[in-house]
Amino acid sequence: MDLQTAELKINELRSLLNQYGYEYYVLDQPSVPDAEYDRLMQELLELEAKFPELKTPDSPSVRVGGDVLDLFEKVEHRTPMLSLGNAFNEQDLKDFDRRVRQAVGDDVSYVCELKIDGLAVSLRYENGLFIQGATRGDGTIGEDITANLKTIKSIPLRLRENATLEVRGEAYMPKRSFEALNKAKEERGEELAANPRNAAAGSLRQLDPKIAATRNLDVFLYGIGGGDINAASHSEGLDYLDQLGFKTNKERRKCPTINEVIEYVSSWVDKRPHLPYEIDGIVIKVDSYEHQRKLGTTAKSPRWAIAYKFPAEEVVTTLLDIELSVGRTGVVTPTAILKPVKVAGTTVGRASLHNEDLIREKDIKIGDQVVVKKAGDIIPEVVNVLAEQRTGDERDFQMPTHCPECESELVRLEGEVALRCINPKCPAQIREGLIHFVSRDAMNIEGLGEKVISQLFAEKLISDVADIYKLTYEQLIALERMGEKSVTNLLKAIESSKTNSLEKLLFGLGIRHVGAKAAKTLAQSFDTMDKLAAATKEDLIAINEIGDKMADSIVAFFDQEEAMELIKELASAGVNMAYKGAKPVSVEESNSIFAGKTVVLTGKLEQLSRNEAKEKIEALGGNVSGSVSKKTHLVIAGEDAGSKLTKAEELGIEVWDEEKLLVELNK
Structure with missing residues (x-):
């Protein structure tokens, strides 16, 4: 040819x-x-x-999917991508309507749209050709994810007209794509994705577009951010997007009055679970573009739009049993085994009961009808018991006196609520310690999830973390559901983990009281494992944030012959024993606004994970604390901020939103 x-x-x-x-x-x-x-x-x-x-x-x-990227370039949005103010009840919506009519008069109508639970994106077209796609970022600066967005088949690569414009939308993972992703992860023994929103965001932030292409993402476009606009109102703008070949959500409705808005919102409370995608509310926008311009915006939100947030969905089911699990520190945790029920779009069969005191406080009995919800639409929890529905067949739950795994006597340490197994050779603790070692915040060995670890442990292929680095192709390929590609990728991931910085290894070792933050502080302060192992209690408590209890635990760990032998084995296997990151900026050296300040993070951040925000603040000389007190200088409040925000306001502490945080971090 x-x-x-x-x-x-x-x-x-x-x-x-x-x-x-x-x-x-x-x-x-x-x-x-x-x-x-x-x-x-x-x-x-x-x-x-x-x-x-x-x-x-x-x-x-x-x-x-195209070539693997090295990093995501920064992109400045032509017009800011603002976040929306929230409404939680009918009165909030009526207050919004009153403010709008005071500003533009009574001749106003609204457009209601489903609030898709995904990742906000901006798409740029020149002469009809898709040239760039970006995340929302801080609203002004986002990340260029064009290659990943091109893998979404509902995004047109060329429009039906040669228009030049920037459009806004929500990329999301349909429920069936999410279920397929988690099924594949489960088969590989990997940690399951928490929810479709996180899965969609993670898919679009893959440096390899071929991975995004396998995730079967979708998108709904909901607005025009600038350029050629052949419309006088938002509803006309959405029709124009349809005309250009974009996918918009057809469940939208134009409502002439706030009462019709309230009726529309109410209608979706019950219909929500039947959608093929997740929504977490309804967005209400003033329809007229002229009215929108007149209303204007605040520093962070448009005055012409608001997001009604659905309350956490609650359902009733039967508590069939209470199961016990032993964690890596020996704590015995009761878990409710439920008659499977759908909550917020996913089937729930288990919910944590935390400890014996909570079971007593809520008067939970096996066989009870219980109300279950997902905290933040993610974590299942038992809200309360429907005691009036008891038949007399329910039975009390008794916490055991001995470990369900090794039969050692359980103890309750002074000042603790939990029962604990203190047998260091308890197989459950060893297994959980292995799972912790390979987890994301520790050595981050992809493909070595809970199921694979449990399988390796049961087959006696690993008994401590050093054994992970002795695994061979022949051992792994013989395991059930482990194919050639999975084994090859897993061995690569194990090899790659050897280059991790010291703090990852320290956290992975599971030293009592040493969390990820303390592990990083120790690694930065001592540089090498040898220096840390030789440190005295006095050396340790001289470091800010290391107290007596943690110092005693660290000294006790390194005093164990078994611990030093394990570290020696890991070093012989080629695992890095030195800190590889940058040293934190001292208060004296830093000219950052965070230097010497105690900062508290609360609520859900959209653009940064909690760990990312902590790392960035600490790198600039700040200290991130978990609780608000008179010593707190600043509180960063994300969505659904609760008691910490309330306490900060009561104490008169300065409060920022995420956008303000991002602006200061990027200075």
Whole structure:
């Protein structure tokens, strides 16, 4: 085939694939079988490989994922991506309506849209061609994730008109994609994704677009951020996006009055679980663009829009049993075994009961009808018991006197609520210690999740953390559900973990009272494992944040012959024993606003994880604390901030939102 013939054929294939993709992913009305679409895509890929000069940025073939990126470039949004103020009840919505009508008069209408629980993105098009996609970031500066966004098949690579504009939307993971992802993770023995929102955000922040391509993400566009706008109102703007070939959410409704808005919001409380994607509220926007301009914005939010947040969903189910588990520190934790029930979009069969005192306080009996909710729509918990529905067949739960794993007598240490097994050879503690060692905040060995560790431990292939570095291909390939690719990737991950900085290893060793933050402080202060092992209690307590209890625990750990032998084995296996990060800036050296300040983080941050925020603040000389007191200088409040924010306001402590934090961190 010559170049000219190939070009004609490629154009024909692209036209067909774009049309079929639009029908399938945007209209949800496929006109050809999947096999036909796949056949045409394969033909296009083969032709573009043979004639690479004919490949274009808007080819459907880019959706399979491109080259691995080194990092995400920063992108400045043409107009800021503001966050929304929240409403939690009917009165909040009426107050919003009153403020709007006071500013623009009574001739106002609203558009209600489902609040998709995903990741806000901005898409830029020039002359109809998709040229760049970015995360929201701090609202002004985001990250360029164009390559990953191109893998989302409902995002048009070329518009139906040669428009130049920036559009805003929410990328999300459909429920069925989330279930498929977790099923695959479970089969590989990996930690499961907590919820579709986190899974979508993680997928779009992969440096390898091919991974994003496998996650089957989707998107709804909800607004225009600038450029060619052929509309006078938000509802017309959404219709214009439809006309251009974008996917918008068809469940939206235009409401002339706030009472109709309230009716729309109420209707979705019960319908919410039946959607194929997660929503966490309803967004209400003033429809007229002229009214929006007149209302304007605050520093962080538009005055013409508000987000109604759904209350945590509560359901009733039967508590079938109470199961006990032994953690790596020997604490025995009771877990409620529930008759499986759907809560906030996922099936729940277990919920933590924390300790014996909580069971007594809530008067929980086996066989009770209990109310269950997900705290923050993530963690299942038993809210209360429906005692009036008891039949007399329910029975009290008694905490055991001996460890359910090793039969050693349980003890309650002074000042503690929990019962604890103090047998250092308890198999449950050893197994949990291994799981902790490979976890994300410790050695972060991908592919070596709880199920694989339990399997290796049961097969007696590992009995301590040093054994992980002795595993061979032959041992792993013989295990059930471990294929050649999984084994190869796992061995690479184990090898890669040897280069971790010292603080990862220290946290992974599970020294009593030494958390991730303290591990980093110790690594920064002593540089090497040998120096830390030789430290006296006086050396340790001389370091800020290291108290008597932690110092005693560290000295006791390194005094154990078994601990020193383990460290020697790890070093012989090639595991790094030195700190590799930058030294923290001292208060004297830093000119940052955080230097010498005690900062408390509360609520849900959107752009940074809690650990990322802590690390950035501490690197600038700040100290991040877990509680608010008179010594606190600053509180960073994210979404759904609770008692810590209330206490900060009572004490007159300065409070920032996440946007203000990001601005100061980026100075």
